[in-house]
Amino acid sequence: MLFDMDYQAISSSLIAPVAALAIAIYVASAIRHAFFSPLSSIPGPVINKFSSLPLLFKVMTGQYHAYSTELHAKYGEIVRIGASYVSLSNTSDTRLVLATHGFKKGVAYTKGQLTKQNSFSTVDPEFNKVRRRQIGDTFAMHTLRGIEDLVVGAGANSLIKAWDAEISKQGGAARVNYFYALHRMGFDVIGAVGFGQNFNILQTGNTEVIDNMQSMMHLKSIITVLPFVNRVPWLFPKLKKSAQSLLDFIGGAIRMRRQLIETTGAPPRVDILQKMIDASDPATGQILDGDNLVSEVGLMLIAGTDTTSNTLSYTLTHLLHNPGVYRRATEEVRSVFPDASQTISFNDAKSKLPYLSAVIHEAMRLNPSVSGLLPRQLPADGATIQGHHIPKDAQICISVFACQRNPRTWDNPNVFDPERFLGTDLAEKLKDVLTFSSGVRVCIGQNLAWVEIYTVLANILRRYNFSLPEDAPYGPHRLNRLGVPVEIPAASFIVTGPRNPKDNCCVSITLAAA
Numbered sequence: 001m002l003f004d005m006d007y008q009a010i011s012s013s014l015i016a017p018v019a020a021l022a023i024a025i026y027v028a029s030a031i032r033h034a035f036f037s038p039l040s041s042i043p044g045p046v047i048n049k050f051s052s053l054p055l056l057f058k059v060m061t062g063q064y065h066a067y068s069t070e071l072h073a074k075y076g077e078i079v080r081i082g083a084s085y086v087s088l089s090n091t092s093d094t095r096l097v098l099a100t101h102g103f104k105k106g107v108a109y110t111k112g113q114l115t116k117q118n119s120f121s122t123v124d125p126e127f128n129k130v131r132r133r134q135i136g137d138t139f140a141m142h143t144l145r146g147i148e149d150l151v152v153g154a155g156a157n158s159l160i161k162a163w164d165a166e167i168s169k170q171g172g173a174a175r176v177n178y179f180y181a182l183h184r185m186g187f188d189v190i191g192a193v194g195f196g197q198n199f200n201i202l203q204t205g206n207t208e209v210i211d212n213m214q215s216m217m218h219l220k221s222i223i224t225v226l227p228f229v230n231r232v233p234w235l236f237p238k239l240k241k242s243a244q245s246l247l248d249f250i251g252g253a254i255r256m257r258r259q260l261i262e263t264t265g266a267p268p269r270v271d272i273l274q275k276m277i278d279a280s281d282p283a284t285g286q287i288l289d290g291d292n293l294v295s296e297v298g299l300m301l302i303a304g305t306d307t308t309s310n311t312l313s314y315t316l317t318h319l320l321h322n323p324g325v326y327r328r329a330t331e332e333v334r335s336v337f338p339d340a341s342q343t344i345s346f347n348d349a350k351s352k353l354p355y356l357s358a359v360i361h362e363a364m365r366l367n368p369s370v371s372g373l374l375p376r377q378l379p380a381d382g383a384t385i386q387g388h389h390i391p392k393d394a395q396i397c398i399s400v401f402a403c404q405r406n407p408r409t410w411d412n413p414n415v416f417d418p419e420r421f422l423g424t425d426l427a428e429k430l431k432d433v434l435t436f437s438s439g440v441r442v443c444i445g446q447n448l449a450w451v452e453i454y455t456v457l458a459n460i461l462r463r464y465n466f467s468l469p470e471d472a473p474y475g476p477h478r479l480n481r482l483g484v485p486v487e488i489p490a491a492s493f494i495v496t497g498p499r500n501p502k503d504n505c506c507v508s509i510t511l512a513a514a
């Protein structure tokens, strides 16, 4: 008993010094990491030298794109954006990081994973190489030429059908929400080319599946930062239920296709789903099956819908906010393609409409739809960038948004000005645009996105007159201190889009004179 009492007395008297020692060690290590690590020479807010919490908060609340851009404007082209995180806004440095598998994707990609690893989420270069070999042909231009009719049918033509119906229903002029219309359409396009199915949500107005997709992106952003959320069923149950519904939906679509092949003995048509079912790695013969197929096709639905639809939405927003640009783009389309009975094809739109091309490039520069945190690991020896040694245990964050608004690269970077992409130096200029990323992990679906973007914009600009409704909260009537329209607020949950599309993306449309 006596021994017990002594023991208790001794242990209680030790608590305070042990705790003090632990705190001292923690503080010393934080100070060493903040001020004496190789990262200490990199500029940034003092708090970021000690903690990554401000960064993680910005990621979770959808503000990373704006936060990184703000810090680069203040501190320069290399910034300590978190205790172990460095951000770059110089395109050449960023391209260098993206060029090879030397800088592997950061582990955050695997934390946000809700399905089996796929070509996007994997951090393993070998796995990625196999996947890209398996599905590369699926997205090659020669494949897409074969399915352009599907893209245009579910895309531009279907949108025109829906908007024509709205115009006649609303008596000659219709008020529509272009964000939702373009998202539903984008989903139908992936349905047509990726699932061999007519989801038809543009015509039916069903948005449940779109909402499920947005919930999945939100959940992924949260899990990236707080991985334990995925293991605790009662945390964010609504988001999880929506994400699961989406995965069930994808699994069901693949099962239907397999059953159809078993019944008829042949695929109904050559589309992306069939290409993926048939895909094999030319080097190893490995095929895609089971959960791997669900994961890859699910990725395509998410990566292909939100990104392309947001790009289209932003392009239309910029046209509506800049009436002079809108007039010139519309005149170009209508004078080059006066016959409204002929659908404008991808090749024609791309090769014959230089001003519309410049508008699209400029919208994609200002609003790259993938501008969330894209972290990269360092090689074993670290790397030296802009004279700073970045050690192997740090991570480099790619901020496409900050790169594309870097004032050292772009004059008046926050001003929408398609003229930038009209000169003879177009190819040079495009080297500074990283909207589809670059290097070994460059977007695999960009050809599909281009076909959809050009065919939709060319055909709707020819067919409709667009104008902002009188109650539009943003537009040419609301200018910032640079004298250009205030940008509508955006949120970035991996994909960046308008934060409140319901209120900020309405437009009035009428049929253009034939």
Ligand code: HEM
Residues within 6 Å of the ligand: 119, 120, 121, 128, 132, 299, 300, 301, 303, 304, 305, 307, 308, 311, 368, 369, 370, 374, 434, 435, 436, 437, 440, 441, 442, 443, 444, 445, 446, 448, 449
């Ligand atoms: C305007 C539309 C699009 C934009 C701006 C875009 C942008 C990007 C970017 C920036 C990346 C790199 C992300 C990273 O490093 O973490 C990426 C990767 C990827 N994208 Fe896209 N994308 C678009 C459309 C599409 C479409 C239509 C598909 C397929 C249907 C697609 C499929 C993918 C895949 C599979 C990857 C991962 C590639 C890899 O890591 O090897 N994307 N995209």
